Amino acid sequence: MDSGQRQQRQAERLSDIDVIIWVDYGESPEGSPPSPEYIDRLFVEVDLALGQGLREQRDEAIRSLILALKADLTVALESNDETIMEAAVLRAREVELASKREVVACLVTSRLLAAAESGREAEMRNAMRFAREKGMEHLGVYHEVRAIHGALYGEALLERLSAAAV
Known part of the structure; x- marks a missing residue:
């Protein structure tokens, strides 16, 4: 089996994934909080990486998304502003x-x-x-x-x- 066929089989298995479990070891986000547009783009990148089935790309896309969401949620919590907090929760979508x-x-x-x-x-x-x-x-x-x-x-x-x- 060549690498192209192996990637195709892996992509087929990944296309059926409904849940991704990512173990977070408490890595803190660095820098300024991401914009809502950047977070949307990261969700697209995760979807693309899952569709392509490449583990390294997938893991990096998920890691980037989680760090961005953590930064966004941290800033929202520190603001203590209900509108900002509600928006951050909505941006996090189904991610727990x-x-x-x-x-x-x-x-x-x-x-x-x-x-x-x-x-x-x-x-x-x-x-x-x-x-x-x-x-x-x-x-x-x-x-x-x-x-x-x-x-x-x-x-x-x-x-x-x-x-x-x-």
Whole structure:
């Protein structure tokens, strides 16, 4: 079997990949954060490298993408700006990274705290739904808001029942 046939067989196997697992040893991104356009280009490069089936190109493309996403997410987290954090999470697409989970946890916490401060049962319900959608039910603030929400809901229910009985 020549190298061309070997590359073709490898490319055929790689075309069926739905998940790529990359072990991150904590390598930190260097330099300024990447632009959204650069991140989009890196996703294209990963797709091309997967399509070509060349391991070295694939590994380097994935490594570059992960470092760029980590840099983007780190800057977003440091900004503490919800709009910037949401945009960074969207740019990361389906890629799961510890830094992405940190940003999502920060967004969820922010929404839960704002809902609790509002004192409105509907806002708390929406914030808790957002937390569940993001898999963040384990956060302490989620349980605190759930308790506040439960108390408000119970009070509102008692008021409605009392009004209906009169």
